[in-house]
Amino acid sequence: MEKFAKSKKSPIGYLPFVEVCVKQHNKYEAKKYVSKVTPEQKVKAHLAIGDLEGAAEAAIERRSEGEISTVLSRCSPTTDRALLERLNRARSTAAKK
Numbered sequence: 001m002e003k004f005a006k007s008k009k010s011p012i013g014y015l016p017f018v019e020v021c022v023k024q025h026n027k028y029e030a031k032k033y034v035s036k037v038t039p040e041q042k043v044k045a046h047l048a049i050g051d052l053e054g055a056a057e058a059a060i061e062r063r064s065e066g067e068i069s070t071v072l073s074r075c076s077p078t079t080d081r082a083l084l085e086r087l088n089r090a091r092s093t094a095a096k097k
Helices: 002-007 015-023 027-034 039-048 052-062 065-074 081-096
Strands: none
Touching: 015 027, 015 039, 027 039, 039 052, 039 065, 052 065, 052 081, 065 081
């Protein structure tokens, strides 16, 4: 699959590659394609592989209130406290603009 993905630009994008890898329980392989996903799909791709930090980074970078809220909904108040604070600050900044 990696050889096919590298052969030329995918007409369907790379999110389907991530989703298939996750469905097959191969997060290691899925991580290879996350960097190739379009900026609009980065949050979804990071969440698919369970990478909250990466999803938060992508949502904050895009200043998308909806994406920030999606990542916030996946965070646990006990284990992701610093990430929650960072996302809440970013959400309030995005709301002001």
